Amino acid sequence: MPELRRDPVVGRWVIIDSEHSKGPLDFPKDNNTPRHHAICPFCPGREHQTPHEADAVRPPKSLPDTPGWQVRTVPNKFPVLTAEGSLAKEGIGIYDQMTGVGAHEVVIESPDHDKTLTELTREEMLSVIGQYQSRFRQLSKDARFKYVVLFKNFGSSAGATVEHAHSQIIALPMVPKTVLEEIKGAEEYHQKQSRCVFCDMIAQEYQDKERIVAENTSFLAFCPYAPRYAFETWIIPKGHSADFALADQSTQAHLAQVLQDVLKRIKKVLGNPSYNYYLHTAPVGYADPSCYHWHIEIIPKLTRSVGFEWGTGLHIVPTFPQDAARYLREV
Amino acid sequence: MPELRRDPVVGRWVIIDSEHSKGPLDFPKDNNTPRHHAICPFCPGREHQTPHEADAVRPPKSLPDTPGWQVRTVPNKFPVLTAEGSLAKEGIGIYDQMTGVGAHEVVIESPDHDKTLTELTREEMLSVIGQYQSRFRQLSKDARFKYVVLFKNFGSSAGATVEHAHSQIIALPMVPKTVLEEIKGAEEYHQKQSRCVFCDMIAQEYQDKERIVAENTSFLAFCPYAPRYAFETWIIPKGHSADFALADQSTQAHLAQVLQDVLKRIKKVLGNPSYNYYLHTAPVGYADPSCYHWHIEIIPKLTRSVGFEWGTGLHIVPTFPQDAARYLREV
Numbered sequence: 336m337p338e339l340r341r342d343p344v345v346g347r348w349v350i351i352d353s354e355h356s357k358g359p360l361d362f363p364k365d366n367n368t369p370r371h372h373a374i375c376p377f378c379p380g381r382e383h384q385t386p387h388e389a390d391a392v393r394p395p396k397s398l399p400d401t402p403g404w405q406v407r408t409v410p411n412k413f414p415v416l417t418a419e420g421s422l423a424k425e426g427i428g429i430y431d432q433m434t435g436v437g438a439h440e441v442v443i444e445s446p447d448h449d450k451t452l453t454e455l456t457r458e459e460m461l462s463v464i465g466q467y468q469s470r471f472r473q474l475s476k477d478a479r480f481k482y483v484v485l486f487k488n489f490g491s492s493a494g495a496t497v498e499h500a501h502s503q504i505i506a507l508p509m510v511p512k513t514v515l516e517e518i519k520g521a522e523e524y525h526q527k528q529s530r531c532v533f534c535d536m537i538a539q540e541y542q543d544k545e546r547i548v549a550e551n552t553s554f555l556a557f558c559p560y561a562p563r564y565a566f567e568t569w570i571i572p573k574g575h576s577a578d579f580a581l582a583d584q585s586t587q588a589h590l591a592q593v594l595q596d597v598l599k600r601i602k603k604v605l606g607n608p609s610y611n612y613y614l615h616t617a618p619v620g621y622a623d624p625s626c627y628h629w630h631i632e633i634i635p636k637l638t639r640s641v642g643f644e645w646g647t648g649l650h651i652v653p654t655f656p657q658d659a660a661r662y663l664r665e666v
Numbered sequence: 667m668p669e670l671r672r673d674p675v676v677g678r679w680v681i682i683d684s685e686h687s688k689g690p691l692d693f694p695k696d697n698n699t700p701r702h703h704a705i706c707p708f709c710p711g712r713e714h715q716t717p718h719e720a721d722a723v724r725p726p727k728s729l730p731d732t733p734g735w736q737v738r739t740v741p742n743k744f745p746v747l748t749a750e751g752s753l754a755k756e757g758i759g760i761y762d763q764m765t766g767v768g769a770h771e772v773v774i775e776s777p778d779h780d781k782t783l784t785e786l787t788r789e790e791m792l793s794v795i796g797q798y799q800s801r802f803r804q805l806s807k808d809a810r811f812k813y814v815v816l817f818k819n820f821g822s823s824a825g826a827t828v829e830h831a832h833s834q835i836i837a838l839p840m841v842p843k844t845v846l847e848e849i850k851g852a853e854e855y856h857q858k859q860s861r862c863v864f865c866d867m868i869a870q871e872y873q874d875k876e877r878i879v880a881e882n883t884s885f886l887a888f889c890p891y892a893p894r895y896a897f898e899t900w901i902i903p904k905g906h907s908a909d910f911a912l913a914d915q916s917t918q919a920h921l922a923q924v925l926q927d928v929l930k931r932i933k934k935v936l937g938n939p940s941y942n943y944y945l946h947t948a949p950v951g952y953a954d955p956s957c958y959h960w961h962i963e964i965i966p967k968l969t970r971s972v973g974f975e976w977g978t979g980l981h982i983v984p985t986f987p988q989d990a991a992r993y994l995r996e997v
Contacts, residue, residue, distance in 0.1 A: 337747050337766025339839065347843050350766060352746050415683050415982050416668050428870040429863070430891045435668025435681060486974045494970055505974065508670065512678050512979030532760070539759040560761045563976075613977030634976060639825055643817045643836065645894075645965060646944030648843030651746050 340561035344520040344532050349561045350651045357565060357653040359604045359662055362637040367490040367607045369449050369498045376412075377499035379404070379446045386410040389440060390469055392462040405459060406466040407443045411503065414439035422479050422508050436479055438506040442466055445500050451489070452500060453599045460591040467614070468587065470504050471580040475619045480506040482514065482618050490609025493636040510618045517615060518627055525626045533628030534575050545657040548664050549596050553589035556597045558656035558663070565638060565654035566605060568597055568663065570631040577617040577624035594631065600663045601635055609636040671892035675851040675863050680892045680981045688896060688984040690935045690993055693968040698821040698938045700780050700829045707743075708830035710735070710777045717741040720771060721800055723793040736790060737797040738774045742834065745770035753810050753839050767810055769837040773797055776831050782820070783831060784930045791922040798945070799918065801835050802911040806950045811837040813845065813949050821940025824967040841949045848946060849958055856957045864959030865906050876988040879995050880927050884920035887928045889987035889994070896969060896985035897936060899928055899994065901962040908948040908955035925962065931994045932966055940967040 338351040376384040379402035386409050393404035410418065416437030423434045444463045445455060452460065467485055474483045487502040488494040510518070524532035540546055540557045548556040548568055556570045570593055572586065582590065601610065616629040644650050669682040707715040710733035717740050724735035741749065747768030754765045775794045776786060783791065798816055805814045818833040819825040841849070855863035871877055871888045879887040879899055887901045901924055903917065913921065932941065947960040975981050 336751070339764040339766050341762040341764075343760045343762075348764075348840055350746055353766075354746075354748070355744060413686060415681055415685075417685070420667070427891070428873065429674045429866050430870065431672040431674075433670040433672075433679075435670050435684075484974070484978055486977050488974075494974075503974070507978075507980070509679055513977065514979075516979075535760050539761065542759065560758070611976060613974070615977070632977065643815070643819075643825075643834070643944070645942060646817050646844065646946070646963065647815055647838075648845075648847070649838070 342559070342561040343524070343536060345516045346520060347561065347563075348649060349563060350649065351655055352651050352653050353655065355653055356655065356658070358658070359566075359606075361653075362565070362605065362608070364606050365490050365492055365609045365636075367451075367609060369451065369500075372448060372498065375448055375497070375499050377441075377443045377497060377501060378448050382407075385441075386412060390466065390473065392466055402446070404446060406445070406462045408440050408466060408470055408504075409443070411439040411441050416505065416507070433508060436508055438474055438477070438480070438504070440470060440474075440504045442470065442485075442502045442504060443499065444502065448499050450500060452595060453602055455595065457588075457591065457595075460595050461588055464587045464591045464594070467502070467504075468580060468582065471616070474504070474506040475580060477506065479508055480619060482507045482510045483616070484511065484514075484613060486611060486613035488609075488611055490636065493609035493611045495609070514615055514618070518618070518621075521626045521628070522623070531575055531626065531628055533571060533630065537571060537573060546660045548600065548660050549593060551589050551593050551596075553586050554593040556593055558660040560656060562652055562656050562659075563650040564634045565652055566601065566635045566659045566663070567656070568601070568633045568659075570594060570597060570633070571628065572630070575625070576629060577621060577627040579614060579616040579629045597633060597663070600666050601633070603666045604662045605635055605637065610634060611636065673890070673892040674855070674867060676847045677851060678892065678894075678979065678981075680894060680983055682986055683982050683984050684986065686984055687986065687989070689989070690897075690937075692984075693896070693936065693939070695937050696821050696823055696940045696967075698782075698940060700782065700831075703779060703829065706779055706828070706830050708772075708774045708828060708832060709779050713738075716772075717743060721797065721804065723797055733777070735777060737776070737793045739771050739797060739801055739835075740774070742770040742772050747836065747838070764839060767839055769805055769808070769811070769835070771801060771835045773801065773816075773833045773835060774830065775833065779830050781831060783926060784933055786926065788919075788922065788926075791926050792919055795918045795922045795925070798833070798835075799911060799913065802947070805835070805837040806911060808837065810839055811950060813838045813841045814947070815842065815845075815944060817942060817944035819940075819942055821967065824940035824942045826940070845946055845949070849949070849952075852957045852959070853954070862906055862957065862959050864902060864961065868902060868904060877991045879931065879991050880924060882920050882924050882927075884917050885924040887924055889991040891987060893983055893987050893990075894981040895965045896983055897932065897966045897990045897994070898987070899932070899964045899990075901925060901928060901964070902959065903961070906956070906959060908952060908958040908960060910945060910947040910960045928964060928994070931997050932964070934997045935993045936966055936968065941965060942967065 390408040392406040397403040721739040728734040
């Protein structure tokens with residue numbers, strides 16, 4: 336029998352379509368193996384084809400915009416928001432408008448065109464996480480920005496237009512809707528229970544066990560009880576922590592380990608699918624860090640959203656999270 | 667310069683990406699011309715291949731599940747919710763669950779496999795609208811259901827798996843998130859302004875004029891100020907009305923006219939693209955009809971949602987609504 340399940344943070348209901356339940360082999364396959372590309376603008380030696388480097392992990396004394404880097408952040412050549420200008424708001428009758436001021440950056444995650452995150456060494460993966468955090472810290476200093484979001488599109492079905500391993504970071508002049516909803520839900524829960532809803536979720540996951548995918552000293556990876564997508568997996572710090580930008584060196588190393596571990600499991604179980612992940616952290620200067628809990632949401636791109644989901648916000652999910660977790664855990 | 671725009675009902679911000687602005691010819695093309703299909707289960711003569719007819723527009727004395735119908739509604743052979751059983755709720759620790767009770771129906775909109783909605787006669791189109799309403803009225807009588815949603819997937823990029831013209835109706839045991847958000851926004855606006863936010867939006871559209879696509883006696887079609895998708899178009903009754911199920915015969919005729927008119931414009935301007943539409947109406951037995959205003963949202967499927975949009979709820983739209991409206995209005 337189909338099940339309706341409600342997410343405890345934002346109150347979103349989802350339908351688990353148990354009558355047409357799908358396992359890992361029931362989804363169409365993507366081919367996401369990178370192939371050598373003679374004119375890739377993200378490869379070393381073509382640094383002049385991107386805007387000037389904003390940040391990088393590179394040897395001391397090596398110069399910006401030259402080869403030698405391990406991770407490299409550049410402004411997006413085709414930004415959706417513009418870095419220049421001040422923030423102006425205007426009312427147009429009942430409508431509101433703001434100038435599209437923001438930052439849009441690309442984090443190139445490896446010099447090697449043929450490597451995806453799953454093939455990086457532990458140290459290389461840690462450099463990626465360190466670079467993410469460095470950008471969060473830097474962009475949070477700009478008074479125009481209220482929120483910084485990191486996201487990765489891997490594979491063309493997930494929206495990647497360049498194959499060379501990269502993530503994107505956008506700094507926004509307002510807190511986006513999805514995060515606002517999480518914060519509101521977490522604040523309401525905190526008011527009632529005097530506890531963090533995400534911390535309670537972690538406790539519940541340990542009690543139920545069946546949705547756990549992996550863990551290490553600092554992080555739990557699990558398939559959420561009320562997912563929006565098949566094989567959706569979250570990575571969350573076990574200890575309460577609102578802000579990714581404050582994660583210390585050893586926490587970053589543990590994140591590098593668990594993120595790579597989960598991506599390897601997804602690759603193995605689902606045959607190198609396209610995926611997206613994004614990092615939800617507290618807004619810049621968030622006043623009440625006891626209410627929010629940062630985390631990463633990973634969405635393998637296995638099905639297409641259709642009219643019903645857009646029209647209702649009600650997702651139909653063909654795989655129970657405990658089944659997805661079992662496949663990912665046992666691989 | 668990119669613009670951030672806020673929807674006045676739900677408060678959602680969108681980015682209008684004016685730097686990479688797209689016109690009708692800049693999107694990839696679909697091929698959505700129906701072709702004769704020898705084994706289509708929705709064609710007349712194959713009524714036994716679907717579950718038993720729930721409703722139909724057919725000549726007096728013609729029998730259910732036989733040819734002769736103009737519009738025919740059958741339970742979906744692969745329903746995402748089950749029609750049998752009672753509604754049971756359960757708490758699993760901090761999580762909530764409900765049995766997946768609901769109705770899932772298919773409205774077959776023409777006996778003719780080769781006709782899309784744009785090719786129906788005015789009378790045939792009115793039969794489709796009448797059948798939609800008949801199902802809303804019928805399903806609203808079931809005490810288990812709190813909401814009825816109608817949606818159409820046209821073209822495989824929009825999620826259609828059967829080419830023969832049809833829409834789907836799902837009756838739900840709860841009000842879905844997107845509608846709840848609209849209702850909450852409309853109620854808050856009504857508390858402050860003592861007016862319907864949708865009525866104010868209509869007044870604003872008449873004042874600004876530039877986003878209007880078409881109109882007739884009862885309906886306005888326009889591209890909303892803060893759309894989520896390029897060429898997104900709404901059809902809304904000009905007079906305040908919360909509930910589609912209460913639309914009278916002449917209103918239905920006007921809806922048939924304007925819906926077909928807008929779909930023809932979209933087909934012509936965008937080259938027969940895939941699209942979704944869905945109807946948002948008040949929940950079953952909604953207590954405060956002065957706050958809500960039913961409408962249809964039409965989304966041509968021109969771009970793909972990516973990680974950033976899922977992760978933030980912040981849509982990036984490559985076409986200003988006034989430009990989309992001009993194309994659609996002037997075609």
